[in-house]
Amino acid sequence: MRVSFLTLLAVIAMCATHRDAAAQTAADEPVPFIFDTDIGNDVDDVLALGMIHALEARGECRLLAVTVTKDHELAAPFVDAVNTFYGRGDVPIGVVRDGVTPATGRFNILADQKDDGQLRYPHDLMSGADAPDAVTVLRKALAGEEDGTVVMAQVGFSTNFARLLDSKPDDVSPLSGRELVAKKVRLLSIMAGAFELIKGKIHPEYNVIKDIPSAQKLAEEWPTPVIFSGYEIGLSIPYPSESILKDYDYVEHHPLAEAYHLYIPPPHNRPTWDLTSVLYGIRPDRGYFDLSPEGRVTIDDKGVTTFEAQEGGPHRYLIASPEQKIRVTEVQVQLASQPPVHNSSAKNDQ
Known part of the structure; x- marks a missing residue:
């Protein structure tokens, strides 16, 4: 059968349209997101x-899990209390053992x-000792997602x-940790390091120096793209305390x-x-x-x-111009102070 040139062009155009539509649909899907935090060391x-x-309330992400690198029994319960406050008390939480x-x-x-014998911030995880190991939670969260979609922070x-990365195949996945990351993760966004002089001096950054061997391993072996937010970025974009005083009083306790x-x-x-x-x-x-x-960070x-x-x-690594810093400050205030919306399909084009 002979196909005319115009027909062939029409078929190509149709395929391109379907491909672009599929790409747009994927772009509109909430980002599967994992958050790893040393919560308690800084606010x-x-x-x-x-x-x-x-961002989840706006339909932009799905919080798959929170893992904690602060090794205190109240760190994970505090995460659970915050998650519960926002209507997501079922988000899996994993904890570090023998943390720094x-x-x-x-x-x-x-x-x-x-208050009056009742928890001010209700939650059901009362001690980190009752939480699963972080690596187990991470492996389960990754294994359940589509390939190449997960963003980890x-x-x-x-x-x-x-x-x-060092974890072995198990009942969760037949893949090693490194293989699982390579298959499932699209991006690692990490607050670590410093890529400018701070007050004229080289700055060994806190997140790195507290566990140097692990930071070195990550820099050397992580198998996906990594975007670093250096110390200089967050330092130059302070959160205005006026927002703390005025934007969170829609409830008695926040x-x-x-x-x-x-x-x-x-x-x-x-x-x-971290924001x-x-x-x-x-x-x-x-x-x-x-x-x-x-490039490469060492x-x-x-x-x-x-x-x-x-x-x-x-x-x-991230770079921010003076104009971008103003914009980032505004959007971070708007997002952080947004009241809970217990409907994950809600969207707002902020």
């Missing part, structure tokens, strides 16, 4: 978690706070993700605002290190940040991060 983790819930920061933290005590230490007060009370403007990694991970194409050239034995440009390299 930006809490604001970042609130942002995730706001076992202290309570200034605000995780809110998980135990009671790490805003604490690299402990959990490094252990994930876990984000109370955590902020307990960490360092307003008028302190806290840098938004930037979440924002880029879920909204990478909104122009909030520019990116460095492709980490020395003192925890100093170095970036070397390399065509086709797996690593890039």
